[in-house]
Amino acid sequence: MKINKIIVAAALLGCTSMPALADYPERPIELTIPAGAGGGTDTSARKLALLLEEKLGTSIAVLNVGGGGGSVGASQFMQAKPDGYALFATWNSPLTTVPQVQNVAYTLDSFTPIASTSETAYTLCVHPEFPAETGEEFLAELAANPDKYTYGNDGIGGTMQLAAERIFQARGIKAVAIPFGGAGETLQNFLGKHVDIYGGSISPVLPYVESKEAKCLVVTSAADVPALPQAAGLESLGLGDKETLLWRAILGPKGLDQAIVDKLAAVIDEAVNDPSYVEFLASKGEVPNVVKGAALGERLKAEFDALAVVSKNLGLAK
Template sequence: MLQRLALLVCLILPAAVAEAQTFPDRPIRIIVPINPGGGTDIFARKLAELAAPELGQPVVVENRPGGSGTIGVQHVVDARPDGYTLGFLLNTPVTAAPHTLGTRYGPESFTSILSVGHSAYTLCAQPGFPANTLQEFIAAIRARPGEYTWGNEGLGGAMHLGVERILRRLDLSMTTVPFQGAGQTLPAFLGGHITFYGGSVVGAMPAVRAGTAKCLLLTTAEDHPALPAASGLGSLGLADHAITIWWGLFAPNGIPADRLDRIAATFLKAARSEAFGQVVESQGATWRVEEGPAMAAQIRAEHAALGGVARDLGLAKPSR
């Protein structure tokens, strides 16, 4: 009997070792839950490009937009946990949409691998708007309650909830106009259809560089060197209301530990490379790599905070 068990172990162990050593043996997919072209897509593609040689297999980026990013996230959550399907996300689908759209997933439904950085959200005015500082911006809005409009990434998204929280704290009233990302918000702003662009600094930078927008409010506590006219929430004593757009890599729960370790080590190396950092910073974002546990803690904290705002605005829906 002991001889048979020993023989069985001898047969199983080499097969298991061989499987671990050959992973991956086919291309890996990274699901991006929004349309191509924005910062999320740019960062995902650069990360895939840098990781592929280390893995010895192509890393293919696949865009699956819809439902404020929830369709793509759900696809990753439901994927087979074999290490061949990963996701590159921004925070709205995981910290805001579960409250406002009633998703089938929550913060514990997936494995956080790493986050790569963040960007402030910003509100920007046309060059001729009668305000050149944050204080003047606040005074102008307060003088005409409800008259101005601001675009954002979508009703119930992280920016919408985060900025509404700030506006309520400052006793400011504006009409929100939801879009589907900077690709729609920026043209509407430049065309004069809304008063203020609302979105990430990354999305605003083309207009800032062209001199067609002046950004005055930042949703981070600190200021931003690329936006000298804008001020962060720290200048108003509201640093605790800070909200950013951030990006990270995640995976379905249940991937074998050896595969997950290989994935994490490879993508962390890619994310910490100067080549990747240059891409992030060239988009006006802050390059800051955090490992899985720190990313998971950030998700839980933001999920709880935005849930409170969604309930206050009457936008909360039960999970499905």
């Protein structure tokens, strides 16, 4: 009898993680977004959170912590307990771009990658009278006229600037970067002809492409983007290895249990590929893209290293 009790006790000890995972989550989850309400990351994360609530059977409270290009929210979140009840919904810039040009309290190792959710290209667009009709002609015009053209972007050392410079440096192009507070501000200055080139995300400029107030000639993805048929993908320009995307992901604090990571990644995958979410993303010019766990960590590291080279070449590295 005593031996049986020992065996039973040992079995129970060996299975302590199984009931915990089976019961997870037992209480509400807090989702930190390192940006203010109403932006692209915020709206995408809130829409996704509604689907995750249904699939996880718990409520998700959203906490917006903006500032510092996402670094304030990231720095705050890294203090969270790795118990599965604190998650971080971010875009890639606070993790792979901001640390290149700002002193931040965190590194990639401060987080546990769970799953990416969606992605989209940035685009470079010009006014109708610009002397180019294709991506190749656009790059040739810039190369032939060093520092003649200005391009608006999302701020000094922002992802859009580094995405553009990866392309420009590969072609020996020198253009003048003009920083703004985001794609919306960049677009208004472009439409007002204060800058020659719009550099930003696709969705804000789409209405002006349709009205022929802008023509987008290059996207920063390797592949073409159907929404911008005139724009060349980087693969067609021989620059496929210079791809830079705007993408979003869910992470946890450092030390999050792998079993919880796996469960969350599977549920996020289901939610991202829910027809309602796919339709929502399409309306924003985005597509689902789920990369899980260690593979997501590798993606973050590869992008961080690539953008570090560009930042250093521009003299922006801290």
